[in-house]
Amino acid sequence: MEYLASDRIAIIDLASGEVNEEPYPDGLCQEKIGGAGVNLALYQQHQDGEPIVLGAGLFTGSMVPGSDLGVVTAKSPLTGTVCHAPLTQYAGMELKYSGFDYIVIKGAAASPKYLWVHDGIADLEDAADLWGQDVWAACEAVRANMGDELIQVLGAGPAAEQGSDLAALMINYWPSGDRFGLGRALAAKNLKLIALRGLGLLEIAEPEDFAAQCLELLGAVKGGAWAGKKGLADLAAGLGQQALADWLAPLVHRHRASFNTPFAANTFLFLEADPSQLSEPPAPEPGVLVGDLAALAGLQGLGLSAAEAGQVLGQCAHLGLDPAGVAAAAAAAGVKDAAGLMAGLATIKGPVPGLSGPLAPAAPAGALFGLAQSADPAWRARRQALAYLFGLDPLFMLMAPELSEEKLLELVGLGIGLEIGPEALDAAVAGIG
Amino acid sequence: MGVKIDPLKCTACMACELACGYHRDDAFALLSSCIVVYRTRDKKDYFGVILKQEEDLVIARPEGLEVKRIGAVEEGGGGDASAKPMLLREACDLCSDREAGPLCRQICPVEAIYLD
Numbered sequence: 001m002e003y004l005a006s007d008r009i010a011i012i013d014l015a016s017g018e019v020n021e022e023p024y025p026d027g028l029c030q031e032k033i034g035g036a037g038v039n040l041a042l043y044q045q046h047q048d049g050e051p052i053v054l055g056a057g058l059f060t061g062s063m064v065p066g067s068d069l070g071v072v073t074a075k076s077p078l079t080g081t082v083c084h085a086p087l088t089q090y091a092g093m094e095l096k097y098s099g100f101d102y103i104v105i106k107g108a109a110a111s112p113k114y115l116w117v118h119d120g121i122a123d124l125e126d127a128a129d130l131w132g133q134d135v136w137a138a139c140e141a142v143r144a145n146m147g148d149e150l151i152q153v154l155g156a157g158p159a160a161e162q163g164s165d166l167a168a169l170m171i172n173y174w175p176s177g178d179r180f181g182l183g184r185a186l187a188a189k190n191l192k193l194i195a196l197r198g199l200g201l202l203e204i205a206e207p208e209d210f211a212a213q214c215l216e217l218l219g220a221v222k223g224g225a226w227a228g229k230k231g232l233a234d235l236a237a238g239l240g241q242q243a244l245a246d247w248l249a250p251l252v253h254r255h256r257a258s259f260n261t262p263f264a265a266n267t268f269l270f271l272e273a274d275p276s277q278l279s280e281p282p283a284p285e286p287g288v289l290v291g292d293l294a295a296l297a298g299l300q301g302l303g304l305s306a307a308e309a310g311q312v313l314g315q316c317a318h319l320g321l322d323p324a325g326v327a328a329a330a331a332a333a334g335v336k337d338a339a340g341l342m343a344g345l346a347t348i349k350g351p352v353p354g355l356s357g358p359l360a361p362a363a364p365a366g367a368l369f370g371l372a373q374s375a376d377p378a379w380r381a382r383r384q385a386l387a388y389l390f391g392l393d394p395l396f397m398l399m400a401p402e403l404s405e406e407k408l409l410e411l412v413g414l415g416i417g418l419e420i421g422p423e424a425l426d427a428a429v430a431g432i433g
Numbered sequence: 434m435g436v437k438i439d440p441l442k443c444t445a446c447m448a449c450e451l452a453c454g455y456h457r458d459d460a461f462a463l464l465s466s467c468i469v470v471y472r473t474r475d476k477k478d479y480f481g482v483i484l485k486q487e488e489d490l491v492i493a494r495p496e497g498l499e500v501k502r503i504g505a506v507e508e509g510g511g512g513d514a515s516a517k518p519m520l521l522r523e524a525c526d527l528c529s530d531r532e533a534g535p536l537c538r539q540i541c542p543v544e545a546i547y548l549d
Contacts, residue, residue, distance in 0.1 A: 004461075062461055063451060065542070090447075090472070097463070136476070149473040173476055201462035211455060215539060222542060230444065230543075253478050254495070257446035262542035264444035268478035278441075278495040280479045287478065 001029055001101065003205045003416040004062060009042070010100045010122045012115060013049070014189055015107035019122050024101045030418055033428040034058035034101075036084040036359075036388035039073035040432055042104050043082060049106025050075060052185060054087070054095060054154075054194070057391015061096035061202060061259070063214040064411060065221050066396040066403065068258035070095045071388055072154075076180035077188070078165055078350060083358045084388055084432065085178035087154070088291070089266070091171045092391060093259040094152040097198030109190040114142065118151075118197040127192040134158055134318040135170045136285075142195050155193035156183040157320020158346075163187075165350030166329065168322035174266075174289045175316070175323060179360040181350070183320050205417030213411055220402040221262060225369035231255035231267040232293055238369040244297055247306050251275055253287065261393045262400075266291040271310045288313045294364055298327025308338035315345055325350050358432065359384050362394035374398045385429040434548055436468070436525060436535055438482045438493035442545035445470050445480045449537035449546060456528055456536050467525045468537050482545075487524045 001007045001024045011020045032038045035057035042053050052074040059067045070092030076083040087095065095103075099120025112127040130138045135157040143151050153172050160167035160183035167183035169176050186193075204210050229238060233252060236244040248267070253275045255264035268289050273281035288310055290296060299309035316323040326341075329348050335341050362384060367375040374380060380398060387394040390408055397403060405425065412420045453466035467485040474480065484491040485503075492499040503520065528535045538546045 061451075063448075063455065063540070093447075199462075199464050201458060201460050201464075203460050207455075207459045218540060218542065254480075255444055256478070256480070257444040257542075260446055260448045260451055262446070264446070264543075270478075280474065281477055283477075285476060289475075289478065 001026055001416065003203050004058065005101050005202070005416070006099050006120065006200060008100050008120065009102045009104065010117070011046070012103065012105045012122060012124065013107050014105060014109040014113065014124070014191065017124055019124070026418055029058065029416070030420055030424065031428070032431065033389040033420065033425065035060070035069065035071045035391050036073060036432045037428045038102060039071055039084065040082065042102055043073050046104050046106050051104050051106040052182070052189070053105070054103040056092060056096040056101055057389060058412065059415065060391030061093045062415065063211055063260070064390075064392065065214070065218050065260065065262055066393040066400065067260045067391060068092050068393045069387060069391045071391075072169060072178070072182055074182055074185050076182065077184045078181040079355055081358065083180040083360070085169060085176065085180055085182050085360050086362070086394055087171065087176060088258040088393060089152075089171050089174070090259050091152045091154060091176070091196065094196040094198055096202070096391075097200040098196050099198060099200050105189065105191065108188065112190050112192055114192045115194045116146070117194065119199060130192045132158065132161065135320045136173050136318055138193060139172050142193065146195070146197075148197055150197065152196045153193050154196070155320065156186040156191070157318065159319045159321045160184045160187035162346070164321065164348070166321050166325040166348060168320060168325070170317070170320050173317055175292060175295075177292060177360055177362070179322060179325065179355055181322070204415055206414040210411065210414040213407070213414060217402065217407055218262070221400050224400050224402055225371050226263045226399045229369065230264045232265070232290060232296065233267065235265065235293055235363070235368075236296075239293075239364060239366040241297065244293075244300055247300055248296060251287075251306050251310060256289065258393055261396050263396050265393075265395050269306070269310045271307060271314070285314070288317060292324055294361070295323035295327055297364065298324055298331065302327065302330055302341070303336055304338050304341075312338060312341055312345075315342055319345060321345065321348070357381070359388060359394075362387075363398060368399045371399060371401065373401060381433070382429065385432055388432060389428055434527070435486065436484060436527065436538065437547050437549045438484065438491065438498070439545045439547070440481045440493040440495050440498070442543050443470070443480070443482055443493070444543055444545075445472055446542065448540045448542060449482070452536040452540040456531075457523065465522060467522050469519065483519060485519050485522055485524050490519060
């Protein structure tokens with residue numbers, strides 16, 4: 001692949017410690033598009049090694065609105081089937097610029113390791129000192145060791161090391177949206193974390209036309225139903241969950257978007273600082289970043305205050321637990337108070353209900369911001385599949401129908417100089433469905 | 434006339450950084466951009482934007498704008514320690530080759546960048 005790609009696939013064998021590279025052939029992209037499609041093909045190629053595959057989508061890191069998504073593909077310890085989990089925030093972008101389009105991690109290491117991927121180099125490093133550390137400490141240790149605070153860390157926490165069903169893959173300090181227990185899959189390989197950093201350059205087949213089309217598309221997207229709205233409180237209100245929005249509002253500090261994604265879907269809650277404070281708070285850990293409405297709704301449903309829910313979310317983040325799964329498991333166990341929930345976090349059990357397909361749900365069901373089609377399960381499923389192939393934010397794909405399949409296929413030609421038609425797209429969608 | 438930034442509208446999406454890199458390289462790269470989202474204080478939700486102009490650095494912090502003369506700024510200061518130092522990057526040229534003006538302004542999805 002010459003354009004919008006590094007043309008390299010890394011194959012890491014944890015058992016032998018070998019790192020090999022392969023080119024990324026055009027034909028694989030033309031058949032599978034990218035992201036989850038190519039990940040799955042690589043998974044099947046290397047399935048004897050029970051691989052975890054990381055991949056960027058075709059447009060990840062580009063100027064296409066919402067281009068934040070990377071994808072992790074592996075067998076879920078929860079469902080026993082192959083699943084695709086999202087890498088949003090800055091992680092998908094960092095993977096795309098890391099010098100590798102796809103990373104296959106197979107086998108298991110004899111002792112704790114971490115994978116350091118940067119500028120076209122993939123190294124396995126000793127992680128004996130990191131094993132047992134919580135998610136935040138391990139993230140900070142790796143960044144300090146490498147002298148780079150912008151490293152994106154995909155990690156497993158203590159919950160994963162202890163085999164929890166609810167051990168999610170984490171991004172830096174925060175949950176990734178993984179519902180499939182992939183933190184546990186990482187830890188089962190004796191792999192504590194994957195550190196990503198990239199300062200690469202992505203060439204474009206037709207730069208001027210591609211950029212012009214992206215800007216035109218952005219113009220259309222900016223007039224969409226989400227316009228003027230930010231964060232989880234607005235998202236809850238946009239789903240008709242006004243009580244959840246009101247419950248959350250007093251703790252809201254600011255909202256953060258994932259890479260090149262117009263809607264800021266992450267909301268920071270201040271628990272140890274005044275939410276109206278604009279200067280840098282003195283508290284070292286003033287609050288939590290939340291990007292998961294299902295987690296908040298679940299914790300609210302237990303009868304917790306928003307502040308108590310924030311404390312639970314913070315502890316989940318340290319331990320590496322999926323907070324939506326925690327809320328569901330707590331509800332199933334009849335837990336009704338924050339103290340009881342916090343005390344049981346280390347041993348809480350799943351499995352998470354509602355995993356009906358191979359993709360993690362991006363948002364609770366319903367019409368987002370009044371968009372009727374977003375309430376249609378078939379439309380949602382198609383949009384999620386497109387997101388996971390093209391590398392576009394799964395939630396934003398549900399609120400921006402302007403990112404039409406015709407536009408995306410037009411951008412493929414301008415971006416990578418290869419033609420992919422609707423039939424190939426249908427086949428790729430079916431392939432990951 | 435110059436590029437101005439409203440840090441309270443900014444959502445740290447980095448679209449401006451991506452656009453500036455494209456303007457300079459005709460490709461997607463973040464290393465040459467003169468506008469940078471600083472995002473290392475993730476745990477404290479403290480983020481903003483730094484813009485390199487010909488003679489000064491504009492630092493758009495949440496609590497307000499600060500303008501520093503480049504000669505008065507330490508080499509490599511004013512940005513993420515791990516990123517290419519701001520002082521090694523080219524200054525903003527307002528995308529003078531574009532009729533539509535600065536690409537960062539055009540691409541910002543929340544109108545946090547404007548001309549004044």
